[in-house]
Amino acid sequence: MSSRTIRVRDVGKSFDDMPVLRSVSFDVAAGTWTTILGPSGCGKTTLLRILAGLLDPNSGTVSLGSAAAAPGLAAYLPQRDTLLPWRTALDNAILASEIDSRSRVTARAEASELFAHFGLAGFEETYPWQLSGGMRQRLALIRTFLAHRDVLLLDEPLGALDPLTRATLQDWLLSVWSALRKTILLVTHDVEEALLLSDRVLVMSKRPATIVRDAPVELRRPRDRASAELAAAKGRLLRILLGGRRP
Numbered sequence: 001m002s003s004r005t006i007r008v009r010d011v012g013k014s015f016d017d018m019p020v021l022r023s024v025s026f027d028v029a030a031g032t033w034t035t036i037l038g039p040s041g042c043g044k045t046t047l048l049r050i051l052a053g054l055l056d057p058n059s060g061t062v063s064l065g066s067a068a069a070a071p072g073l074a075a076y077l078p079q080r081d082t083l084l085p086w087r088t089a090l091d092n093a094i095l096a097s098e099i100d101s102r103s104r105v106t107a108r109a110e111a112s113e114l115f116a117h118f119g120l121a122g123f124e125e126t127y128p129w130q131l132s133g134g135m136r137q138r139l140a141l142i143r144t145f146l147a148h149r150d151v152l153l154l155d156e157p158l159g160a161l162d163p164l165t166r167a168t169l170q171d172w173l174l175s176v177w178s179a180l181r182k183t184i185l186l187v188t189h190d191v192e193e194a195l196l197l198s199d200r201v202l203v204m205s206k207r208p209a210t211i212v213r214d215a216p217v218e219l220r221r222p223r224d225r226a227s228a229e230l231a232a233a234k235g236r237l238l239r240i241l242l243g244g245r246r247p
Contacts, residue, residue: 005030005151005183006051011060012208013046019208020046024060026202026211030150031181035194037241038204044187045079047209048153051185052076064151075147079156081140083128089139090115090124096147107146114142117179118172134165141173145180154186158193167225170196191237195230196223203240213240 006028013021020043028034038044049055050062053070062069075096083092090111097107115121118138128136137157144152157173158166174197177184188194194201195217203213215237219229 005065006185007061007063008047008051009061011047011050011057011062013043013050013055013057014208021050021057022208022210024204024210026214028183028185030183032199033177033184033186033197034200034202035186035188035198036202036204037188037191037194037237038209039206039241040189042204042207042209044204044209045155047204048076048155048185048187051151052153073149074151074153075144075149076153077140077144077155077157079159081128081136083136083140083143085128088125088127089120089131092128092139093142093146095143100148102148111142111146114145114176117176118142132165134161134169137161137169138172141169141176145176145182149182151183151185154184156187156189159189166190166193173197191234191241192225192230195219195233195237196225201237203237215240 009025011021011024024047036044036047046055050057051069052074053072054076064073067073084095087095090108093111093114094104094107098104112124115124118141120135120138123131123135128139131139141157144154158169161169170193186197198217200217201215202211203215204210205212217233219233223230
């Protein structure tokens with residue numbers, strides 16, 4: 001894909017008479033991590049589904065590299081893990097590889113490496129119902145990475161987890177991204193999570209939503225959750241989200 005992996009121009013979307021997105025435009029560079037923040041129900045998931053090729057916009061254009069958005073161009077992880085209960089953890093992880101007709105032996109070997117990286121070594125033959133919520137999310141993330149797409153679209157993948165598990169998985173996810181350098185577009189409600197993980201944060205308005213702030217995250221990595229710099233950046237983003245004064 002090109003250096004500008006994602007291009008969104010003047011995207012609008014309505015459902016019946018309810019406008020959800022209005023003139024949304026942004027670019028995402030290859031290998032970077034961008035996070036979308038916005039009020040609950042503003043259309044963040046709708047935008048991600050348009051990028052995944054699962055919804056068509058009413059207006060505007062979306063492209064991934066040189067191609068228009070279409071199913072299968074990006075790896076999409078919805079809010080629920082959608083693991084298949086009749087498949088083992090390892091077989092769930094290689095599902096995308098099977099759909100793409102890649103070698104099952106190679107896919108299982110790749111998955112085994114990521115199981116170790118995500119702290120799931122030894123659970124390859126376990127079924128989803130036997131895993132904790134955090135382990136299920138790690139498995140869903142492994143499956144997303146093993147789709148072998150340049151772009152990963154992640155919709156609140158850690159939103160339902162307890163704070164300790166969430167912090168642990170944030171670190172796991174960041175370490176995998178640092179190693180593989182995929183292009184990630186993350187949707188989250190968590191301002192601190194956005195600042196810990198991202199190169200850049202896009203803030204959306206209330207519905208009908210548009211981008212009201214494009215904020216680079218100018219914090220050196222690795223980032224400290226307890227740092228004064230992160231707390232100050234969090235305060236600035238919260239003021240924007242709450243409709244306060246511009247920093």
